[in-house]
Amino acid sequence: MALSALDLFSVGIGPSSSHTVGPMRAARLFADGLAGAGLLEGVARVRAELFGSLGATGHGHGSDKAVILGLQGEDPETVDTDTADDRVRTSTERGQLCLAGVRPIPFDRAEDVVMHRRRSLPAHPNGMTFAAFGADGEPVRERTYYSVGGGFVVDGDVSGEDRIVQDTTEVPYPFTTGRQLLEHCRREGTSIAGIMLANELSWRSEEQLRSSLLRLWAVMQECVENGCTRTEARLPGGLKVRRRAPGLRARLREAEAAADACAVRPASDPLQAMEWINLYALAVNEENASGGRIVTAPTNGAAGIIPAVLHYYDRFVAGADEDGVVEFLLTAAAVGILIKENASISGAEMGCQGEVGSACSMAAAGLCAVLGGTPEQVENAAEVGMEHNLGLTCDPVGGLVQIPCIERNAIASVKAINAARLALQGDGEHTVSLDQVIKTMRETGNDMKIKYKETSRGGLAVNVIEC
16 A cells, blocks of 8 residues: 555644544545435434544544534544534534534434443454434444544445545555665665655645645644644643643743843853744644644644654754755655554554654654755664654543643654754664664554553553543
């Protein structure tokens, strides 16, 4: 299956790519399938059932809300994030759902969106089933979908309008390992971004690709700005987590203004850039926790890392420009493809090493590339970024993408920058390869107990109680 950079990065809605974006896409896919097969008029009721991690933490991740919106034809990229909760509330209170946006049907939220906290489907921890029934109570259509991380949705062996078809596009430089990727770079005398660009042209023109990638960067910037200008003092949910991004940016700006006003500038803080990196990550992840518009990079739970490191590049690296942003994102996507092909970016499969670890690895590679790193140094940076997140568990307190997720993104953003700088101090030769560390991540995730994989049944989730 061929993967594009625009598969790894997409615009979505918070707080979770696997538990919000994926269920919304699956629900819309089911509704569109009904419409495409000419079955809508015969539907009197729909029922969605969420299993495994979706059932265990779905309420905190907004999975039920996402399903309700998706069944009504909403898409994660275009849904109005300011009115989404109101639409769900209206459907619930009125007891009516507008299926595929055109067919009003009765709706009982308690009966028609069911969260199975202790039951799982066989193929993946994030399983969903959808069923449509006629007025006689007989099933009209049934489908099963799996949300496999990063907003990706797959189905079983079904046919029809809602069947998901794998992309079989042939690319000039196919790769499934870091070794193959480096061999392409050496043979062609080009960068990792150069290999990615050549492959991307199999789907779209260079102008279209550049426009799409810069659009993603613009959404990342908007997300940071939104996270810094929210007026609500606390995040939604029972934890009542205090927002920090607005206050932190105000303090940083005040400090800069005071320094600029001084006739004699005070000694600069050598770690001042770290404060800004923390700010960027906190802003994105607080916006994500609020159900705002974000870029899955490669997941929502880790959505703050790549934007934070890109903002660092934009603000603190001399000569930063849009060409560098494109190179960064293409390089990061190459690493993300390797991880997705050989392990997983799903917290429900790999724990948080699959989400934050993957994003840290991708960001380290992207930054190393735009700082002038060779393909070998870039591969080293990616390896360091992943290696030092191995074993990271996914234990969201209260099933919310807040604690420890928000701070974890800030820490991993700094770690990614350190990994890139560390790799640049070498010549690319190192003992542990990226392929080996991805293999280790997969094996570690497979060995990890289920309670540490996005179920809120282990770790901090059971030692910090939601109020």
